[in-house]
Amino acid sequence: MMTSEVLIIGGGEIGNALYNLLLTNKRVTPHVWDINPRKSTTKKDLDDLLEEANFVFLAIPSTVIGEVAKRVKKKISKETIVVSLTKGISGNRNRLSSEILIKIFGKNRIGILGGPMLAEEMKKDIQTKASLGANGRVFGIINPLFKRTNLTLEHSTDIQGVAAAGILKNIYAISVGVIDALNLGDNVKGVIFKESVMEMEILIKKLGGRPKTAYSLAGLGDLEATGNSDYSTNRTLGKKLVTSRGKVTLVSEGSASIPYLIKRIGLNNLPPLAETIYKIVEKRRNPLREIEKYLAK
The missing domain is CATH 3.40.50.720 (NAD(P)-binding Rossmann-like Domain)
Incomplete structure (x- = not known):
C-alpha cells in the first residue's frame, strides 16, 4: 500500500x-x-x-x-x-x-x-x-x-479570502476577550460577533477575497472558536488588556497583524469595531471607554 x-x-x-x-x-x-x-x-x-x-x-x-x-x-x-x-x-x-x-x-x-x-x-x-x-x-x-x-x-x-479570514478572526477575537473581562454580558458579545463578521466581509474584499468567505469555517467558524476559547492567545490578550494593571507584554497573532493590516489598507479604511480594537491594543486606550463609545454609535 x-x-x-x-x-x-x-x-x-x-x-x-x-x-x-x-x-x-x-x-x-x-x-x-x-x-x-x-x-x-x-x-x-x-x-x-x-x-x-x-x-x-x-x-x-x-x-x-x-x-x-x-x-x-x-x-x-x-x-x-x-x-x-x-x-x-x-x-x-x-x-x-x-x-x-x-x-x-x-x-x-x-x-x-x-x-x-x-x-x-x-x-x-x-x-x-x-x-x-x-x-x-x-x-x-x-x-x-x-x-x-x-x-x-x-x-x-477563495484562496485569498481564506487567508484573509484567518488574519481577521484573530484581530476580532481580541475584542471578545475584552468584552468578557469587562463583564458586559452575552448581549453585548452577541453584538460584537455580528459586527465582527459584517466588518470581516468588508475587509476580506479589501484584501482581495470574496465577502461571503467571512461566513465560512475560516471566518465565522474560527472566530467563534478563537473568541470563546481560553486556549486562545487572542482572547487572553483581550482579557489582559482589561485586567492587568501593569504593562501588557503578551503578543498574539491578532495584535501582531494589526500594524500590517493598517499599512495594507490604511488607518482611515478601518471599520468602526476594527478601529476600536486598534485603539485598545495599539494605543492602549481605556477598554471600557472605547467599547462604550463604539456601542453608542
Missing part, C-alpha cells in the same frame, strides 16, 4: 496536533521538522525530508513564511503540494500567506487551511471541520490525507 509522505514544518502546538491527527490515517506517513531539534519527530535533515515529501504543511510564523517557502521550493519535486496554516501578514510588503505562496509556487500547487482547529482540542481527538482554500485539483489531492481522521475539509475556491 502506497503511503503519502507529509512534512510539517513547525513543531508548535498546531504542527504537533496536525502530526498526531495524520498518524490516524494509515496511508499517511507524517514527520515534523522544527528549527529546534527537540520539537522535531525525526533526525533527518530538512533538505532530505523535502526531497521525499509529497506534501509540505507550513505551521510557522508569518514573519518567516517567505524565507521558508523559497527554501522549500529549491528541494521539493514539481508535484509536491504546499499547504499553509499560517495566520498573519508577512512584514515583507505586507503580503498574505496566499500571495506569497502563489508567487513562489503558483496556484496549482498550494492550499490555505483555516477554520476552528484549536490545537488543544485536536489533541484530545475531538472532531472538527476546516476550510481548505485551493483550486479543485489541489483540494482533490489533499482531501484524502484527512480521510479516517477527526478533521473534515470543506472546499473553498
Whole structure:
C-alpha cells in the first residue's frame, strides 16, 4: 500500500496536533521538522525530508513564511503540494500567506487551511471541520490525507479570502476577550460577533477575497472558536488588556497583524469595531471607554 509522505514544518502546538491527527490515517506517513531539534519527530535533515515529501504543511510564523517557502521550493519535486496554516501578514510588503505562496509556487500547487482547529482540542481527538482554500485539483489531492481522521475539509475556491479570514478572526477575537473581562454580558458579545463578521466581509474584499468567505469555517467558524476559547492567545490578550494593571507584554497573532493590516489598507479604511480594537491594543486606550463609545454609535 502506497503511503503519502507529509512534512510539517513547525513543531508548535498546531504542527504537533496536525502530526498526531495524520498518524490516524494509515496511508499517511507524517514527520515534523522544527528549527529546534527537540520539537522535531525525526533526525533527518530538512533538505532530505523535502526531497521525499509529497506534501509540505507550513505551521510557522508569518514573519518567516517567505524565507521558508523559497527554501522549500529549491528541494521539493514539481508535484509536491504546499499547504499553509499560517495566520498573519508577512512584514515583507505586507503580503498574505496566499500571495506569497502563489508567487513562489503558483496556484496549482498550494492550499490555505483555516477554520476552528484549536490545537488543544485536536489533541484530545475531538472532531472538527476546516476550510481548505485551493483550486479543485489541489483540494482533490489533499482531501484524502484527512480521510479516517477527526478533521473534515470543506472546499473553498477563495484562496485569498481564506487567508484573509484567518488574519481577521484573530484581530476580532481580541475584542471578545475584552468584552468578557469587562463583564458586559452575552448581549453585548452577541453584538460584537455580528459586527465582527459584517466588518470581516468588508475587509476580506479589501484584501482581495470574496465577502461571503467571512461566513465560512475560516471566518465565522474560527472566530467563534478563537473568541470563546481560553486556549486562545487572542482572547487572553483581550482579557489582559482589561485586567492587568501593569504593562501588557503578551503578543498574539491578532495584535501582531494589526500594524500590517493598517499599512495594507490604511488607518482611515478601518471599520468602526476594527478601529476600536486598534485603539485598545495599539494605543492602549481605556477598554471600557472605547467599547462604550463604539456601542453608542
